Amino acid sequence: MKLELRGITKSFGPLVANDHIDLVIEPGQIHALLGENGAGKSTLMNVLFGLYQADSGAILLDDEERAFRGPGDALAAGIGMVHQHFMLVPVFTVAENVMLGHEDVKAGGFLDLEAARARVRDLSARFGFGLDPDAVVEDLPVGVQQRVEIVKALAREAKVLILDEPTAVLTPQETDELIEIMRQLKASGTSIVFITHKLREVKAVADVITVIRRGAVVGTAEPSASETELASLMVGRSVSLGLDKAPPQLGEETFVVTDLTVLAPNGQAVVDRVSFSVAEGEILAVAGVQGNGQTELTEAILGLLPSAEGAISLHGKELRGLSPDAALDAGIGFVPEDRKVDGLVLDFTVAENLVLDLYDKSPYARGIALNLPEIRRNAEHRISEFDIRTQGPGQEVGRLSGGNQQKVVLARELSRPLKLFIASQPTRGVDVGSIEFLHRRIVQERDNGTPVIIVSTELDEVVELADRIAVMYRGRIVGFVPPTTSREVLGLMMAGVPYDEATAQVTDQTDTTGATQ
Incomplete structure (x- = not known):
C-alpha cells in the first residue's frame, strides 16, 4: 500500500508543530523519519494515526484521499502504530492484549481466546517472534513486549506500520533483533515508517531518509550518507560528532557509596546493595535500560529519596539522611533527568x-x-x-x-565550586549541536578535578563520556568496565549477564561466525 501525506499542517496555539509536510512511503519500504526530539516527527505520525486532526493537508492511500477521525479509522485502513510508550495492559496475557479492542466473540457472547492464541502463534511463527500467547505481559522483557505491540498491529492486517522511537528502551541486542524484524516485515510487503533520532540505526535499516527540523521537511538522504551529513541536516549547520578528550588525571577517591539500598513504596529494593567510588578527575557513566534503578540511585545521593541502609560519603562527610538543600550545600551539582519537572x-x-x-x-x-x-x-x-x-x-x-x-x-x-557533579540523561531532548557543547563542558568539569557521575540510556553517550562504566540491571551493578568495551558485551550486561559470561558469549559468537564464513 502506498501512503502519501500532502501539505500536512498542525499547530498548537502559536506553535507550528508540522508545517506543510509532504511525505511518500512506497509499498514494502522502510522510510526513516529522522529529526531531533521536538522536531515534529511524532506529531506528524499522530495525525496519520488519527490521534490528532490536521489543520490542513491530505492523507492518501493508494492515491485515494482518506480522513481519519480516530485510531479506529486508521487501523481499519491498514495503518498500525507502535508507540514509544507501549499501549499494553501489564496483567493481561499476550493473546488478551492482541485481541483488545478487536475481540473475537463465540456463540453465546463469550470471547474467543483460542482464536486470538492461534493468531499470535501464526504471526509469531511467520516472523520468528517466539511469543507465548499465554505469557503475562508484565513478566516479559521490554524487547519482547515490543514484539507484542507489533503483533497487535499485524493481527489487524496493518499494511503500514509506524514505529515511534522503537529503540528507546532496548538493549543493543534487542535493537539488532528489531532491525531484523523490520527487514522481515519489509520482505513480506509491509511498509514501515521508522521515527528516530539515532543516526546509526537509520543507516542500518532505512531505504529512504526524510529529515525534519522545526516542523518542516528540510531534505532527504540515502542511507549511504555519513552520520556527519545527517547530523548537519538535522541541526542546520555543520557539527562534530566526536569528542576529543585527554586521558583522566585521577586524584583521590573522594566520593564513596557503600551497600546502598533504596526501597520502593511497595518494599521492593529498587537500588540493591550498590557500592562504588568515584575519583577526582574521573567520569563514571552508569549505563542500563531505563527503569533499572539509575534514577533512584542519583536521587538517593541528593537526598530526594530515603535510603533504607548503606552509606554515602563525600570527602569523608556522610550524606545519607541529609536534605537536598544540605546535599547541594555540601558541594553537589545535580542535573535531573526531567528538566521541566525537576x-x-x-x-x-x-x-x-x-x-x-x-x-x-x-x-x-x-x-x-x-x-x-x-x-x-x-x-x-x-x-x-x-x-x-x-x-x-x-x-x-x-x-x-x-x-x-x-x-x-x-x-x-x-x-x-563543586565536589561532585551528577548529570542524569544530560542531553535528553537536546539537538546534536547542543550535545556537542554540553559534552565538552562536562569533560571540562572533570578536567577541573571534580568527580563526575553520568547516567544515560544512550550507549553512544556513555562510551563517549566515560572513563569507567558501571552497568546497572534490576537495581544492582552487574560490573565495571572500560569505555573500550564492545557494544555487544555492554548490551548483554544491560540484560543482566555478568562481564566474564558476556565476553565469552560474544567471543563464541565471533568464533562461530568466523568459522561459518
Missing part, C-alpha cells in the same frame, strides 16, 4: 532559574531582599559562557528550546 521553574525568567539554589546567598541576596542587578549580571555572564540562545535574562525559561533549557540547568549547576 530542574526548572518554567514561568520564571532565565535569570531567576540560574540562581534557584543560590538566591538566598551573597551576592544574590542582601539580607531578605534579592540583589537584582547582581542576578542579572550573573545571567548575562552565564548566557554568554554557555551559549544560551535567548532574548535576554528576562525571558521566561519555558519559552526556550529544549537544548537551551538544558544549558540553563547545566549553567546553574556548574556556576559554583
Whole structure:
C-alpha cells in the first residue's frame, strides 16, 4: 500500500508543530523519519494515526484521499502504530492484549481466546517472534513486549506500520533483533515508517531518509550518507560528532557509596546493595535500560529519596539522611533527568532559574531582599559562557528550546565550586549541536578535578563520556568496565549477564561466525 501525506499542517496555539509536510512511503519500504526530539516527527505520525486532526493537508492511500477521525479509522485502513510508550495492559496475557479492542466473540457472547492464541502463534511463527500467547505481559522483557505491540498491529492486517522511537528502551541486542524484524516485515510487503533520532540505526535499516527540523521537511538522504551529513541536516549547520578528550588525571577517591539500598513504596529494593567510588578527575557513566534503578540511585545521593541502609560519603562527610538543600550545600551539582519537572521553574525568567539554589546567598541576596542587578549580571555572564540562545535574562525559561533549557540547568549547576557533579540523561531532548557543547563542558568539569557521575540510556553517550562504566540491571551493578568495551558485551550486561559470561558469549559468537564464513 502506498501512503502519501500532502501539505500536512498542525499547530498548537502559536506553535507550528508540522508545517506543510509532504511525505511518500512506497509499498514494502522502510522510510526513516529522522529529526531531533521536538522536531515534529511524532506529531506528524499522530495525525496519520488519527490521534490528532490536521489543520490542513491530505492523507492518501493508494492515491485515494482518506480522513481519519480516530485510531479506529486508521487501523481499519491498514495503518498500525507502535508507540514509544507501549499501549499494553501489564496483567493481561499476550493473546488478551492482541485481541483488545478487536475481540473475537463465540456463540453465546463469550470471547474467543483460542482464536486470538492461534493468531499470535501464526504471526509469531511467520516472523520468528517466539511469543507465548499465554505469557503475562508484565513478566516479559521490554524487547519482547515490543514484539507484542507489533503483533497487535499485524493481527489487524496493518499494511503500514509506524514505529515511534522503537529503540528507546532496548538493549543493543534487542535493537539488532528489531532491525531484523523490520527487514522481515519489509520482505513480506509491509511498509514501515521508522521515527528516530539515532543516526546509526537509520543507516542500518532505512531505504529512504526524510529529515525534519522545526516542523518542516528540510531534505532527504540515502542511507549511504555519513552520520556527519545527517547530523548537519538535522541541526542546520555543520557539527562534530566526536569528542576529543585527554586521558583522566585521577586524584583521590573522594566520593564513596557503600551497600546502598533504596526501597520502593511497595518494599521492593529498587537500588540493591550498590557500592562504588568515584575519583577526582574521573567520569563514571552508569549505563542500563531505563527503569533499572539509575534514577533512584542519583536521587538517593541528593537526598530526594530515603535510603533504607548503606552509606554515602563525600570527602569523608556522610550524606545519607541529609536534605537536598544540605546535599547541594555540601558541594553537589545535580542535573535531573526531567528538566521541566525537576530542574526548572518554567514561568520564571532565565535569570531567576540560574540562581534557584543560590538566591538566598551573597551576592544574590542582601539580607531578605534579592540583589537584582547582581542576578542579572550573573545571567548575562552565564548566557554568554554557555551559549544560551535567548532574548535576554528576562525571558521566561519555558519559552526556550529544549537544548537551551538544558544549558540553563547545566549553567546553574556548574556556576559554583563543586565536589561532585551528577548529570542524569544530560542531553535528553537536546539537538546534536547542543550535545556537542554540553559534552565538552562536562569533560571540562572533570578536567577541573571534580568527580563526575553520568547516567544515560544512550550507549553512544556513555562510551563517549566515560572513563569507567558501571552497568546497572534490576537495581544492582552487574560490573565495571572500560569505555573500550564492545557494544555487544555492554548490551548483554544491560540484560543482566555478568562481564566474564558476556565476553565469552560474544567471543563464541565471533568464533562461530568466523568459522561459518
